[in-house]
Amino acid sequence: MTETPVTGGVLAAVLTPLDERLDPDLPTYIAHCRALLAEGCTGLAVLGTTSEANSFSVEERIGMLEALAAAGIPGARLIPGTGCCAIPDAVRLTERAVALGAAGVLMLPPFYYKPVSDDGLFAAYSEVMQKVGDARLKVYLYHIPQNSGVPITFGLIEKLLKAYPATVVGIKDSAGAFANMDGMCKAFPGFRVFTGSDAFLLDVLRAGGAGSITACNNIAAARSARVYAGWRGADADRLQSALNDVRRTVQKFPLIESLKEIMARATGRPAWRRLRPPLMPLSAKEAAELGAALDSIAFSLERAA
Amino acid sequence: MTETPVTGGVLAAVLTPLDERLDPDLPTYIAHCRALLAEGCTGLAVLGTTSEANSFSVEERIGMLEALAAAGIPGARLIPGTGCCAIPDAVRLTERAVALGAAGVLMLPPFYYKPVSDDGLFAAYSEVMQKVGDARLKVYLYHIPQNSGVPITFGLIEKLLKAYPATVVGIKDSAGAFANMDGMCKAFPGFRVFTGSDAFLLDVLRAGGAGSITACNNIAAARSARVYAGWRGADADRLQSALNDVRRTVQKFPLIESLKEIMARATGRPAWRRLRPPLMPLSAKEAAELGAALDSIAFSLERAA
Numbered sequence: 001m002t003e004t005p006v007t008g009g010v011l012a013a014v015l016t017p018l019d020e021r022l023d024p025d026l027p028t029y030i031a032h033c034r035a036l037l038a039e040g041c042t043g044l045a046v047l048g049t050t051s052e053a054n055s056f057s058v059e060e061r062i063g064m065l066e067a068l069a070a071a072g073i074p075g076a077r078l079i080p081g082t083g084c085c086a087i088p089d090a091v092r093l094t095e096r097a098v099a100l101g102a103a104g105v106l107m108l109p110p111f112y113y114k115p116v117s118d119d120g121l122f123a124a125y126s127e128v129m130q131k132v133g134d135a136r137l138k139v140y141l142y143h144i145p146q147n148s149g150v151p152i153t154f155g156l157i158e159k160l161l162k163a164y165p166a167t168v169v170g171i172k173d174s175a176g177a178f179a180n181m182d183g184m185c186k187a188f189p190g191f192r193v194f195t196g197s198d199a200f201l202l203d204v205l206r207a208g209g210a211g212s213i214t215a216c217n218n219i220a221a222a223r224s225a226r227v228y229a230g231w232r233g234a235d236a237d238r239l240q241s242a243l244n245d246v247r248r249t250v251q252k253f254p255l256i257e258s259l260k261e262i263m264a265r266a267t268g269r270p271a272w273r274r275l276r277p278p279l280m281p282l283s284a285k286e287a288a289e290l291g292a293a294l295d296s297i298a299f300s301l302e303r304a305a
Numbered sequence: 306m307t308e309t310p311v312t313g314g315v316l317a318a319v320l321t322p323l324d325e326r327l328d329p330d331l332p333t334y335i336a337h338c339r340a341l342l343a344e345g346c347t348g349l350a351v352l353g354t355t356s357e358a359n360s361f362s363v364e365e366r367i368g369m370l371e372a373l374a375a376a377g378i379p380g381a382r383l384i385p386g387t388g389c390c391a392i393p394d395a396v397r398l399t400e401r402a403v404a405l406g407a408a409g410v411l412m413l414p415p416f417y418y419k420p421v422s423d424d425g426l427f428a429a430y431s432e433v434m435q436k437v438g439d440a441r442l443k444v445y446l447y448h449i450p451q452n453s454g455v456p457i458t459f460g461l462i463e464k465l466l467k468a469y470p471a472t473v474v475g476i477k478d479s480a481g482a483f484a485n486m487d488g489m490c491k492a493f494p495g496f497r498v499f500t501g502s503d504a505f506l507l508d509v510l511r512a513g514g515a516g517s518i519t520a521c522n523n524i525a526a527a528r529s530a531r532v533y534a535g536w537r538g539a540d541a542d543r544l545q546s547a548l549n550d551v552r553r554t555v556q557k558f559p560l561i562e563s564l565k566e567i568m569a570r571a572t573g574r575p576a577w578r579r580l581r582p583p584l585m586p587l588s589a590k591e592a593a594e595l596g597a598a599l600d601s602i603a604f605s606l607e608r609a610a
Contacts, residue, residue, distance in 0.1 A: 117585060120582050123585060278455075
């Protein structure tokens with residue numbers, strides 16, 4: 001593999017299509033990953049929140065990583081989610097990701113106990129990094145308190161950067177407040193700050209951030225890629241606005257469910273409409289409303305074949 | 306095994322002692338389980354919140370169940386926690402618990418996504434029960450929104466009882482509001498309501514509930530057992546008050562950490578003082594304050610050798 005590992009740009013938080021048994025539909029998954037790279041994604045954040053990763057066993061998640069590797073998706077383009085409640089699970093997933101050449105891993109904190117101390121979170125991240133014990137490991141922290149219940153504080157980042165400067169390289173901030181992303185860009189130079197919200201892609205790039213890792217990049221990668229390519233240009237705000245149109249429309253509905261519905265409509269593949277419980281497909285009424293809302297902004301998937 | 310499966314009374318949410326590698330210290334664990342039954346616990350809720358179950362891999366949890374079985378702890382006394390974010394994990398753990406003769410399982414809802422619909426939670430519980438597909442399975446739902454972020458509503462209970470009347474048999478309510486427990490006792494006759502808070506043991510028994518499943522029962526099982534034995538008697542309020550003394554003192558400190566500190570002091574075993582990150586042992590200062598607080602109520606562990 002001679003590709004340079006991805007360190008910025010626009011990454012999709014990749015959706016997981018499911019077969020009739022609610023197992024990953026690997027051919028559809030691989031084709032989607034290839035299409036996202038062709039559309040302009042600089043990398044793929046597989047096995048994250050949007051991927052329903054926590055609804056899959058560790059074995060299933062490793063199976064998905066291995067399928068991507070076997071299909072020739074370069075590890076250098078992947079930043080898989082590997083954070084788990086149990087340290088041995090996070091270690092196993094992270095080891096496998098590193099072995100497959102992943103550019104980095106996106107690591108949720110353990111998310112069952114709350115509140116937990118920064119010392120406890122530091123210890124948890126330390127244990128995983130030390131047990132993996134591989135100089136190739138690059139860790140992106142994952143700040144998504146609305147799901148995890150466990151925020152990543154500036155104090156924790158500072159402590160981790162001091163202890164693991166070559167390993168802890170960035171963060172995905174999905175909390176939806178730009179001030180936090182801006183603050184991290186200022187407080188931690190060189191630390192790669194990815195927005196988890198499409199709305200802040202241009203803002204975070206202007207603040208010195210790394211780019212975006214978002215759910216909407218499953219259906220709007222081309223729009224995000226145009227923002228990333230043109231963010232220094234005169235046209236940047238217009239390009240961001242075109243991205244906002246999609247996000248603003250989709251976010252009126254449950255996000256993962258809606259993106260799967262959109263993929264199902266665009267491709268005709270029922271694998272996209274399935275979710276693992278506790279998530280459920282949109283109702284017919286919601287799906288119709290979503291379709292009408294997207295028609296009103298003349299949205300279509302920019303995808304070859 | 307001819308023992309009658311436990312359906313009520315006072316159960317300990319069993320702590321997990323850890324060796325120097327932070328793996329379960331099985332001999333100490335087994336001895337603790339035996340001691341709890343000797344002290345008056347009617348059953349053992351292993352692999353729950355207090356047990357740090359979500360900090361262990363599925364394999365580790367199954368190993369602990371098998372160690373208890375091999376040590377002769379009757380399955381009829383066990384209600385292990387088996388709820389996981391991923392359905393295949395919950396199925397695997399539940400199958401193993403049933404195979405080992407467990408009286409029931411205490412099942413967390415999938416706890417990463419929030420909010421989720423009752424339909425989604427119903428589908429998740431249904432999938433697990435149908436995939437296990439064993440008439441011996443008895444499920445206790447687990448309402449602990451402060452950790453799971455996913456409450457178990459009356460609507461969900463009603464739907465589950467209608468669909469699985471022989472399987473869904475009760476709930477542990479750890480949310481700390483007696484009104485909710487009382488409401489469930491009234492709304493669902495025959496549904497076994499366990500309080501997760503020691504403070505409500507007498508109240509829930511008087512309301513027709515099943516008993517308690519609590520963390521403090523690791524150190525106060527004898528006090529809880531006296532409430533359970535005497536709840537219809539004239540002395541009941543005094544017995545409950547003696548239990549409250551312990552709980553009130555311990556709850557000024559982080560709960561799991563404090564109970565482990567108390568066990569470490571009482572037994573001299575360092576295995577009790579260890580926790581898996583993100584949980585951390587009490588600081589020396591906290592431990593000293595806890596010790597003084599317990600001395601002030603003349604607390605001691607009621608345990609033979």
